[in-house]
Amino acid sequence: MATQSTINSSDPLLRREQEKIYIRAPKGVLKFVKKKPLGGVGLLILLIMCFMAIFAPVIADDPLQTDYNQMIAAPSADHLFGTDDLGRDLWSRIIYGARISLYVGFLSVLFGSGTGCIIGLVGAFYGGSIDTFLQRIIDAMMAFPSLILALTIVATLGAGLDKVILAIAIVQVPRASRVVRSQALAIREMDYVTAAKAIGCKDTRIMMRHILPQVVAPWLIIASAALGTAILTEASLSFLGLGVPAPEPAWGGMLSGRARDYYAVAPWMAIWPGLFIALAVYGFNLFGDALRDILDPRLRGTQ
């Protein structure tokens, strides 16, 4: 059974079909959903989250508007998800919270995994003392559990949206750089790279045109897995009171601090934010898993 699927995934016909997915987008999405139903569910969740984030002003009211006549009101037609201890509408806060989560997620992955990619590429290409130096720093960064590293950085920089993004980005550098580096090390030895050197290509050109395209697939796999983790880390930091500062409707922050005193009287305050964190992360993870299966059949189901 297992051997069967190996044969399948190395079948050139099937592989061509997999590659087509990315060429023809609308049809590709259909095929993706058909081939990976769980990935399709993930994609759907992602699209809903993006919709919430983009159209927040249309579908929700002001998330900071307090209403002291409507404190800790149960879910009703007026307040779909109920209100919190300051009478703020939880539906609006959840919708706007999607903005923060996705913003932090995408930006931190772009910066973090992007920087990691460059470090890995440069280290692998030049080797020698540059590589050793970079890898020692990466080692030191990896000697922390990632949450503790993020915590330390945020504690250093102080609270704030941009600082949270920076902290989460830094945490992602080591993994991306390791993966890209190991891939790039193998590609550096390829004949076509030697050939490019022989005809006098500049270093940057070899890196950008000959090596980079070959590391894009593993990088995408890492980055898509990192998105869910980034959102989870942001939520954890905000929960600890070290993330996005208070009045902003960050999902993690909505579960922390004084809100905890109201759980027994207003369980909806405990349920919605956490549910949406879990849903968003779940969606990203499902989608990332499916993407990895398609991009790299050898890595099925790792991590």
Added chain:
Amino acid sequence: MQRYIIRRLLLGIVTMFVVSVLIFLMIRVAPGDVAYQIASQGDDGEEIEEELLIEIRERLGLNEPLPIQYKNYIVSAVTLDWGESYFSGLPINEEFGRRFPVTFELMVLSVVIAMSVGLPLGALMALRQDTWIDYAARVFSLAGLSVPNFWSATLIITVGMLYFNWAPRVEYVSIWKDPIGNLSLYSWPALTLGWAVMATQARMLRSSMLEVLRQDYVRTAHSKGLNERTVTVRHVVRNAMLPVVTVISFTIILAMGGSVITEQIFNLPGMGNYLIQAMSRRDYPVVQIVILLFTFWIIIINLLTDLLYAVLDPRIRYS
């Protein structure tokens, strides 16, 4: 082998050196003056005089040049005389003696819970790849990765308060004094942390088992007519042992990070709790030492893992 261990230990010292410099500089760059925070303890809105701040800085050695401060830090770390917290005034060694067992027990319990579910589940997923068992288990384990453990803990506490008139115990009891009370104190924290750890274990084991299942020797075993059971027990499980060691050591480190949040929610007086408190108050000596300790454990765990490889797999010889 000996040379390998020595080399790894030296590398570990280099890593700890880099970490110590980074953490030393980072907390000092951080905004907020620790002397001001100490002076404003029990603050009644009065203005704090500059002389007081200077006196505090002098007492704590914060007016010394940075290299001297760094030297003091390293000397105290190496001589195992870790100094005192700026705020509580309690010796860090004493706090460590009290708090380390708490975190250690939480980590051990959650990793054990995770292993007893995660490892069989991961193996089952691999052996029944692409059946409904595999799909159901993947959906379940992915949920473990996605549900933030501070939320599952919150739900447990909320449900407990609403329907069972139950709340997590506030006071801590040692396992030596009251084993049952201690385990009931740990059961929910260990379960919430264990679920997340379990998810990672199951998924990692699944993928490494799949790799073993695709090896030539497994196909050979099948084609020479061995039954499924023998192939699994003799050839697959034995060779999947190495990944299991990696998975376990990886998840111990994962649990270390997760314990920070779990301790916070369930009010367990462990190392993570200590670290968060110290960070929010800029308690330099505590942050510096605790971070270094975390690093030290991780280096040791990684070293032990690699050595265990050599024991389990005779093909691996370090030199």
